[in-house]
Amino acid sequence: MASLTIRNLTITPLELKHVERFEGEAQPMPSGGAGEVIANVTANVTGAITSLFNKTAEQTPAAPAAPEPVKFWGVKRREGAGPHDQQDVSVSLAPFETKTTDIRAADPNREVMHLVFEQPGGPGRYAVDCPAPSPQSVVMERLDGADKEFTAVYIASAATLAIFSSAQLPRWMGALADGYPLTALSIPGTHNSPTCHTALPSVRCQAVGVREQLDNGVRFMDIRVSASPDSDDLTLVHSAFPISLTGNKYLADLLRDCYEFLDANPSEVLLMSLKREGTGKGSDADLSRYLRDRYLGGDDARRWYTDPSIPRLGDVRGRIVLVRRFGLDDSMRGEHDGRGWGVDGSSWPDNCADGTCGSNQIRVQDFYEVDQATNIEKKIELARAHLERCGEQTFNIAGGDEHPSPFFVNFLSASNFFNANCWPDRIAQKVNPAVIEYLCVRHGDHGKGPGQLSVGDACTGVVVTDWVGYRGDWDLIRCIVGWNARLQLKQ
Missing domain, CATH: 2.60.40 (Immunoglobulin-like)
Known part of the structure; x- marks a missing residue:
């Protein structure tokens, strides 16, 4: 024993x-899984889409499913x-x-x-x-x-x-000293953050809305928008698809939720990754102008940090740090004395196990092409390895670091539209518990990670999740936030 x-x-x-x-x-275990939350309309759409790609399903009755073992x-x-x-x-x-x-x-x-x-x-x-x-x-x-x-x-x-x-999740950053660069923190995030609505298969990635995520500790949001060349209304999308089958959702409304949260919790900082996707004919240049002129300018400019440098916590409390995954209009290249606009993620490496953006401010694990359930184990190992690499870093609370370590961004998400076993909720059912186990058992313990690396400040970096908060389960978020206590030993 x-x-x-x-x-x-x-x-x-x-x-x-x-x-x-x-x-x-x-x-x-109670009956049902995360997939039950998806409305019946989604199941009907799923059947229609599946039949388009699998005509034999109309000719050959499916064998009855074997009963699930008791869990x-x-x-x-x-x-x-x-x-x-x-x-x-x-x-x-x-x-x-x-x-x-x-x-x-x-x-x-x-x-x-x-x-x-x-x-x-x-x-x-x-x-x-x-x-x-x-x-x-x-x-x-x-x-x-x-x-x-x-x-x-x-x-x-x-x-x-x-x-x-037990951190106070709505205001957990309040316990940390102002001097830490944001890259020193263990930051929970969500992938395609606003995709909690009834949507096409593999489009929905979240169980609850953005405000509930923020109230429970999430501080990094992954936002995709579709831009039109003749309107600055930015619709929320996931790849080519709208995030809701019952009507478009808009960036303006999402930002209102974020502002209200920060007004109620001024000790906190949000990181927002913005990327252009969807079927809109607008360009990156259009998107950058719309953001500058309508969304991040005027009275709301005080709410944003658009400098291209990595800030310290005390400099950005109550604000949103822009992580830019799009190119800039020529008229914006002189921003911040010609240094750029936002933390630069415009050259994001695709489907990578450990990649670096051209700005060297972001180091990312974003392997997402999971084509069969067995590949989920590969995804888990890549996530663990990125946690270990991040935990090896050390940080200076007193300032003076001219080039702080980059943001380690670790996506736990993956999907395959054509394989129901590899939709976001199914993958999260396996990946999220495995990462919780790693954070509780092996993270921050010398030589216990996949690469047997040494341990520095043991931060997790930005961990980007799917389907957190389902049935009130915020364990993964709590475990990520919990590792920030390690920084308090140096305060």
Whole structure:
């Protein structure tokens, strides 16, 4: 039987003091998956599109699907049963220390361990069951006047309990010093951020809208717009398709949501990647002028950071940093004393495992051509490798870095329009838990990443996700945000 490993991923020293063991009951996973959220109209469109590319489906009846095996959601204590074993222990954990104990981990699906921690010299105690009744993170129970809040994630497959500081997700940047460059932060993002509406297969990438994403910690938005040569109304798209089958959605409305969020949370910073896609006949030059003249100018100019340099956190609180994935009109080449306009991602490398934009300000993993379910494992390994590369970087809080490290941008997204098993929600069902496991078990631990690299400040960089927030599950976002506590050790 495996021994319990505990990772204290907080700035607070903790000591495990007491262990109780209870008989457990495995909890079956609730029926349905993320794909159920997509409306019936999408399913009807899917059938019509599929028939266009697979005529044999009209001639050969599909074989009945095999029943899905029962999947277990978690474990809870058997009702009415007391502990069958308990012991006092003393396991001290310094901030960001990982320790494998001599305590036997819970018997999978049969047992629940109740752990009680203390903060040396601090008030109160903290308790948690592992595993929990669901795989989602839990806020540790505060006992006897405990004054801090911790989030715990138990990874049963690795017999590892990871403890994070419970950040206030609407304003998590408020705990970080002004001097850090934004590239030092662990920043959750979303891919095709506004695509939460009823849409064509593989177009929808998100479970909830942009404002709910922001309120739950997301700070990087991936926005695609279609431009017309004769109108500055910019419609939101994903590739060639509109993001909603019930009517166009517009950039102006999305920006209103962002401004309202920042007004309510002035400690925060948003990064917005803007790219031209869709069927509009407008050019990059048209898009750049529209953005300058209508959206990022006038009274709203104060809300944006369009300098082509990487800013420090204190210089851009309450603002949106432009990440530009389009070319500029000739009339804009003199912006900022001829240095450019926005963080330059205009030469974005396509379908890359580890690519650099021409500006050298962005280093990206954006491998997205997943043509079969088995390729998802390749995607997971590429994402882990990029997390490790980013975690190797170190940063100077005092300033003075003329050329700070680039933004490490790590897309967890991928899709294949013609394979339902490779639509965004299906891929997220595999990739998101795998990345949570990596962040809880291996990230920031010397030599434990795929390349066995050393660890610097262990930031994750910008991690761009699909289908976060489904059924209230923000674990991936919490794990990314949690790694910012490592920076607080240097403040």
